[in-house]
Amino acid sequence: MGLSEEYAGQDGSLRRTLLDASLEVFAERGYTDAGLTEIAARCGIPVGSLFQHYGGKRGLYLALWEEFREEQERRTAATLTAERNRGVEDPVALFVAGARAYLEGAWDNRRLGRLLVEDDGPAGFDALRRQWDRAWVRRNARLLEIDERRRAGRVRVSVLTTVIGGTARELGDCGDETEAREIVDEVCGILIHLSAPPG
Known part of the structure; x- marks a missing residue:
């Protein structure tokens, strides 16, 4: 070396x-x-x-956030690739598989996840988080094949993304893995129903 x-x-x-x-x-x-x-x-x-x-302190906090975000994106992308390689093409099935991967990552990294959803972050962090949330909604819209330019589509994807984000916060307070798995299973069932195209 x-x-x-x-x-x-x-x-x-x-x-x-x-x-x-x-x-x-x-x-x-x-x-x-x-x-x-x-x-x-x-x-x-x-x-x-x-x-x-x-x-300084802000740089450390933002580095932790970036690490969490990148790990969650890697985990979700790997899951989607594996599902597509298995022949899964249904947008809702892919979305729910990605949501499950994201939520399992939130449980695995709950200490960091809990920190990042608190209101006690560096100046300007809320704006960065909102920007990332908007990008997350756009990715979910593409995955679900929903036209987010239409208000109804945009609202539907925003609601679904908010459900995932809220669940990730709840997982930070779970007592054990069994409880966390029950929550993830329950929410994935809810997402299946909420993701179904209207009509």
């Missing part, structure tokens, strides 16, 4: 350590009350190193 590869590995390891420590501190204290000094101390590094990698 060359020197640059070794440095990159150490750098990646430090970044992972910083993100893990920031998640712990944000989860314990909330974003507003979280201190960079405490995050750096949990990592055993000077605060300056934290700034060098993430530029």
